Amino acid sequence: MITPPTRHTPEVVLIAAVAEAPGTEGDRLIGDGMDLPWHLPADLKRFKALTLGYPLVMGRRTFESLLHQFGGPLPNRENVVLTRHPTHVDHPGIHVYSGLPEAMDAFADRERVFIGGGAGVYASVLDPESPVQADRLELTLVEGTFSGDTFFPPYRHLLAENGGPFRLAESVAHPAEAGRPAFRFETFVRDR
Structure with a gap:
């Protein structure tokens, strides 16, 4: 009997900075119009280090916010826009797809694909019924209350401590300093 070749599937990594303020209306905040609700150079540095060289999938509004904040697509990554x-989306060198499964098929030969927002795209890869699901969560949890209008989907029920499939693999705390809030880099890995 001949076995068909196994289809390679890239690791799907959700990456986000999320306000951690349980019990407040600012809990799970991720955006304020076209901007981030905070400025954390260490988070931007980590985001760059993790995503460099990989496809970065995002919705159209998230892409527009990158153009607003940084003046163009993120360099040395394949910027992938879902719309x-x-x-x-009229920008040279950008990959545009109508949906996440189509984008994932286009990058099926890659080792890793990052999901960079927005809220709807995040919700899709956290949905247990979705054809594309996150394998790993790279979260920056920002302590405090901030104002904004865009929220990360509910996710705490997906953590192992609450019976979900994602277990904490690493946590690195950063204390508040120089007018910046305290935050943690946390990596969660899906148990298969």
């Missing part, structure tokens, strides 16, 4: 209106 139902591909003609609205």
Whole structure:
């Protein structure tokens, strides 16, 4: 009997900075219009170190916020934009797809694909019914209350401590300093 070749599937890594303020309306905040609700150079440095050289999948509004904040697509990454209106994304060198499964098929030969937002794209890879699910969560949990309008989907029920499939693999705390809030880098890995 001939066995068909196994199809390679890249590791799907969700990466986000999320406000941690349980019990407040600012809990799980991730955005404020076209900006981040905070400025954490260490988080930006970590984001760059982790995503450099890999496809970075995001929704159209998240891509527009990158253009607003940084003046263009993120360099040395394949910027992948999901949109139902591909003609609205007119930027050279950007990969545009109508949905996440289509984008993942296009990058099936890659070792790793990062999911960089926004809220709807994050919700999709955290949904247990989705054809594309996160294998790992790279979260920056920012302590405090901030104002904004975009929120990360509920996720704590997915953590192993609450009976979910994601176990904490690493946690690195950073105390508040120089007017910046305390935060933690936390890596969660899905148990298969």
